[in-house]
Amino acid sequence: MDPDYSAQDIARCDLCKVAIVQSYCDFCHVNLCKPCIGEHISDDYSKHTIVPFQQRRSTPIYPKCETHPNKTCKFQCKDCNILLCSYCLASKQHNKDHELSKLEEIFNQKKDQIQKDREELKLQLLPAYEDIATELENKIASLDVDYNKLTTELSKHREELHREIDIAINQREREIDENKVNHLSILKKHLEEIKQLQSLMQETIHSLNEKEDSNEVTLALKTKSSAILNTIKTGLEKLGSVTCLNEEEIWTSGRTAGDIKFFNTEGVLQKTIKTKSGEYPVDIVVYSDGALVYSDWKKRTGYKLKNDQTEEIIRLQGWRPSQLCVTSSGDLLVTMITRTNTFKNPEDLTLVSDAPTQERINCADTNQEWI
Template sequence: MDVVRCDVCSNQADLYCRSCDVKFCGECAGKHLKDQITKVHGIVPYSDRYSKPRVSQCCCQEQAECVLFCQKCKIAICGKCLLGAHKDHAVSDLSEVCQFRRQVIQKDTGFIESVLVKRVRKFIHELQKKKNCLQKDYEPLLNKIHMHGKKWHDVVDYVVSRHIDVVNGIMQRHLSSINNNIAMAQEFLERAENIAVDNFRILKTNKAEQILKYETRLDEFQTDPDYEVCEIPNFIPNQLHNEDVFIKFGVLATGSQKKYQIVSRVQDRMAPLTIGKHPSYEVIRSDFRCDNLVACVSKDDVWVTGKDKTMKHFNSHGVLLEKVDTLTGNWPSDVCVTEQGNLLYSDWNDNSVNLVNGGKVKKLLTLERWKPSGICVSSNGELLVCMQSLDEYESKVVRVSKSTVVQEIQYDNNDELYSGGGCTMFIAENKNFDICVSDFKARHVVVVNQRGKLRFKYNGRMYTDGGKFSPYAIDTDEMARIFVVDSGNRSIHVTDVDGHFLSYITECGSSEPMGLSIKDGAVFVGSGNSDTVSCFRYSS
């Protein structure tokens, strides 16, 4: 490496002025001090240039050297400042603060160079490889579509050929009918012409005997031959719509688009939740005595259930829009809403999950040897159901697609994920497809990934003010944050997507929160000890 050169001449630099940020050799040091005689300098060996932080000047004492750091104002100050504007402020040694910050900078720089840059370069290299192979990778798909199109052309040609054959057959029958009609007409004409010839011959002879013998033969023409009349058929084509043909031609099942994170974004994970010290509530009177469960259709309307057979649909101003009774007269174990806005509810007593559509209730799913509790609809329209065995010793989560169980989640490395004991569990799917279950008896929230592998458990113990964490209703929002009702501590806990505690809501409009449903920044909270449902809004 080349030696460090003096900023004044070309000799090797041995000294450094911290005040002026200039490096120079021994011969130039005196010249520098002489030229800048009105300024306070800090001359140190070049190797010690970072031993003390460089500050241009104190904010209030121009000639004083800054040696302290005001923790309240976040600026460098001199000793005299402690007697003035920064009196009674907490201060630290400026060198120590800068040394700590330099370590942070070095650590961040090391991470950027050794981890982040390598990962990004590798990611770009992989993307470039995919880009170069993209045309080739798509060729089988395009060929498949072309081959299917050829089959469709063959089918169309066959259909056209069949129609033409049918028309040719009809045309031959039509031709045969016309020929028959011609033959009958010609025979009729021949008889008529013969009679006319005979009559002309009688008239020409003028013989009385023949005239007296004449008898009319017109009665032979009273009955006209039955001619078969055929009409050319009309072809009425079915209406052809491009969109219909596009749909009937086939379905292009696109691959899932997954988010790729090169580095976990801590700032996004810790996105603030703004609710306000005294949030504004909209209160709905449900007329249910207690145990209000909620499922919002939108930010402006919600379904509410309690210990009653009737389920009620309200808008956010408390106006009743609709009410429906359960099939069995039992109260629901849980409720949720489909993407189409229809209500689903589980019935613990008859082991069923039911659909409410247009005011009518139909049984969607009946379980054998299991009881359903918490339910939710996944992002792809499948049904996620918490259930317990009839003896209440086992619990699991199942994924149901078109009335068929396609996934069961019960164990993690032979350990049971969920407790039994007949306690209700609630469930929600997060935006990253994690399945979040509140297990009241185990007193924690269990979060597994889409494949059913355990990601983490949240027990909330650090934030319950000494009370036992009692997780009940659960939901997630657009930022993938998890909201869970802590009924024992009368609050709502909020965590990020990885289960790190963000905040908790103690003023949620209910003295004993129970039900919970979130939509577009609106939080609906059902009460466990009154007939109210509260709604408040937050922003991120």
């Protein structure tokens, strides 16, 4: 045959290497032409299973019986969870009242489930993660351009402002560079996690392909279905915070709008809450009783929301609330930030509780206070 068309060559007999294959041994997994069948089965006719080539790998290969090595097991005892051959069933050693299952039926059910798992991974989960990976790669590719625009705009302002404003702009440039590094690190970490999941899915698909092509009953019995992953589309341009009280309630907030969204585990939006200032919340947490707390940077206030009623629980003077944490005792920790004339960022931590007093801790070596 022309070597240019070798990829299209039809299957040949594995024994003579010349004749076109017509049959297949489902026990030995060997292609056979008609003249070579006799030679192939001459060693032991009973163990070979010759089928038309188009029906190859259709005959289950049953496991050998541990008690009767010359017999194969075609049944499984549901009560004892052991494999049985016909001799086992006929003997008095096994309880006649036990419920039996045919291995052929179990084998076919497992084959169907393997095919469903492979198709689900290949057609649903893998494409979804490929889209996520592409989106992350595009963001990384455009990251330099976006941040260069910010730096250029700030440079133009520098030329028009006085010395003090110039210092502030330089500080802002450093913050942008730090944000860029942090942003890039987060995106790359996310991309790496996605690619690792993609690799695991590819390995699983490869393994399922091998199991689907195999007619080994024991291999099929050991197969377990894949876990189903769920991705929730929040609709937030930049996801900032995620918190939950239990597995049924998920609260999210972004970095571009004053929306706090509540989802169930199916990813269905239950409600959307607007912050008092209309700006995005710096952080959100949930109390053990289900009450939601968020820090409003613009209004210098912390709010508590329960049963659709909003309560102001902390208001700061000269400080702005930042990160939040609910302690095991039910108290609320609030990080407070301010800027000095030299644009440093001393931070305080306030402990808010039902008690009439609050606790403040001052860290002298870092110019910080903890309340």
